[in-house]
Amino acid sequence: MAMIRTAAISEVLPSAQEMEHMHAVYREGGARHKMAPDIVYSEDSCPHSGCGFHLQAIDFRLESYGPAVHDPLVRSWWADVGFAGSCPKCDRWIHFTIREERALSPTEAGSFPNLPDDWHQKALIL
Secondary structure (H helix, E strand, C coil): CCCCCCCCCCCCCCCHHHHHHHHHHHHHHHHHHCCCCEEECCCCECCCCCCCCECCEEECCHHHHCHHHHHHHHHHHHCCCCEEEECCCCCCEEEECCCCEEECCHHHHCCCCECCCCHHHHCEEC
């Protein structure tokens, strides 16, 4: 009977510089192709304390709004600015970016491009 040898697999994590480079390449490709944003976040719910609405994986489906809404939001996403939208459950503002989703105040939300009020009705949220 033949023995199967298994090699030890060591976990090699990329350096911060390599991570930044990968992020830049990802952003440049997305921007060049004007890809509509979809994301899977490491956190699984609304960032506002006490809400708990599940927002881990989101396909924003911005194309359903036409170019006047789609194009500026896509540019903002790939420029690493992101955009703000309200939580479907608690109605508080969230900043959505390639890297994270974070809680915003209404004042902070005004400094970012905003998703349409009904964004969560057209988006696919898992």
